[in-house]
Amino acid sequence: MRADFASLPYVPFSPAIEQPQPNEQQLMEETVAAMRRMAQSQFDQHRHANRDAHAKSHAIVRGELHIPADLPPHLAQGLFALPGTYPVIIRLSTAAGQLLPDKVSGFRGFALKVLNVPGPKLGPEDLDALTQDWLLVNHPAIATGTVQQYHDAVLKAEKTAGLPEEVRTVASVVGQAVHKGLAAVGVQKDLLPLGLDQPQNHILGETFHSMGTFRYGDYLAKISVAPLSENVRALTGQVQSIEADSAWRDILGAFFREQGAEYELRAQLCTNLDTMPVEDGSVEWPAADSPFQPIGRLVITAQESYSPARRVFGDDVLSFSPFHCLPAHQPLGSINRVRRLAYPSSSRFRHEQNAQPRREPRDISELPD
Numbered sequence: 129m130r131a132d133f134a135s136l137p138y139v140p141f142s143p144a145i146e147q148p149q150p151n152e153q154q155l156m157e158e159t160v161a162a163m164r165r166m167a168q169s170q171f172d173q174h175r176h177a178n179r180d181a182h183a184k185s186h187a188i189v190r191g192e193l194h195i196p197a198d199l200p201p202h203l204a205q206g207l208f209a210l211p212g213t214y215p216v217i218i219r220l221s222t223a224a225g226q227l228l229p230d231k232v233s234g235f236r237g238f239a240l241k242v243l244n245v246p247g248p249k250l251g252p253e254d255l256d257a258l259t260q261d262w263l264l265v266n267h268p269a270i271a272t273g274t275v276q277q278y279h280d281a282v283l284k285a286e287k288t289a290g291l292p293e294e295v296r297t298v299a300s301v302v303g304q305a306v307h308k309g310l311a312a313v314g315v316q317k318d319l320l321p322l323g324l325d326q327p328q329n330h331i332l333g334e335t336f337h338s339m340g341t342f343r344y345g346d347y348l349a350k351i352s353v354a355p356l357s358e359n360v361r362a363l364t365g366q367v368q369s370i371e372a373d374s375a376w377r378d379i380l381g382a383f384f385r386e387q388g389a390e391y392e393l394r395a396q397l398c399t400n401l402d403t404m405p406v407e408d409g410s411v412e413w414p415a416a417d418s419p420f421q422p423i424g425r426l427v428i429t430a431q432e433s434y435s436p437a438r439r440v441f442g443d444d445v446l447s448f449s450p451f452h453c454l455p456a457h458q459p460l461g462s463i464n465r466v467r468r469l470a471y472p473s474s475s476r477f478r479h480e481q482n483a484q485p486r487r488e489p490r491d492i493s494e495l496p497d
């Protein structure tokens with residue numbers, strides 16, 4: 129039986145919760161300009177434009193989101209106000225803005241696009257889109273939790289963009305010892321936010337987090353996805369031996385060719401703005417103050433997860449953004465506000481350079497097999 133957390137003191141959403149940071153607009157513009165310079169330099173090298181972040185995908189799968197009928201009122205908010213079943217597209221990726229060999233570890237991305245969602249959307253470019261996205265990473269908080277910190281990290285990262293790939297690879301494979309060598313050239317700390325020192329845990333066993341805060345109807349929440357079916361729960365913490373450049377594509381491809389998977393979608397509602405701040409994404413909200421509570425189930429059936437047509441659609445046609453959302457799920461806090469500029473900038477550049485249409489899918493049949 130599900131525990132009933134109906135009586136916790138959930139903080140109500142109000143526009144006054146957000147506190148603009150000093151010099152915020154300038155910091156945002158400088159951040160996005162630096163990311164564009166790096167994207168341009170990558171493009172000039174490869175003559176193909178990738179995402180400024182999470183450039184390398186490993187699987188692009190279709191599935192369904194099931195929203196149950198019995199959610200208590202504090203969870204029956206926004207998209208979750210009514211029960212229903214929605215088609216979804218999920219893109220699994222690694223965080224770097226470059227296509228590095230898979231033996232270079234990194235934080236993993238779980239980008240979720242829910243289709244057939246009616247109602248006006250927040251993103252200025254996609255008001256009539258039928259999509260609601262959540263972008264999740266396998267870590268509960270973001271090290272650079274404010275726009276100032278993110279800005280500083282991006283500007284420093286520009287320095288490492290020209291580093292030979294071998295140095296990055298060695299940094300990840302041998303870990304801390306080699307980071308000392310990188311420190312000598314002043315780049316150690318700048319590489320770590322990408323999670324290059326993370327173990328090569330099986331991606332399908334990981335738990336993924338929004339890291340930043342989102343409006344959750346009348347409340348505020350962080351969103352998360354956790355393994356639910358036995359086969360993916362069994363993969364949690366299973367370290368893989370990764371050698372081939374595209375090993376993860378092959379591991380995930382072999383998995384989904386034979387099996388489906390289920391994940392639980394969960395919301396952690398804010399109960400205390402002191403211990404669960406909105407303007408600093410680096411703070412992990414304590415589960416003791418408010419637990420993650422189930423709000424839906426993601427069901428993925430067995431399928432070919434990386435056909436050539438699907439890779440091109442997932443990498444070059446699709447764009448995921450936290451601002452592809454209902455106003456009831458508005459991204460909050462400065463680390464989210466900067467994303468309002470960053471995602472369209474990255475996606476516009478790569479769509480233009482790759483001569484691909486920039487559109488939000490209106491039907492799941494647009495995702496090729």
Ligand code: HEM
Pocket residue numbers: 159178179180181182219220221236237238239263264265270278337338339340409446447448463464466467470471474475478
């Ligand atoms: C706060 C927590 C964050 C999370 C959980 C997150 C997660 C993700 C994920 C999962 C993707 C891959 C989306 C896909 O598969 O298409 C992505 C892409 C991206 N992220 Fe973030 N991210 C965060 C913060 C940021 C920030 C602060 C910036 C920049 C200011 C940023 C810039 C980008 C860009 C430019 C892309 C590629 C967009 C595109 O070309 O379509 N992210 N992010």
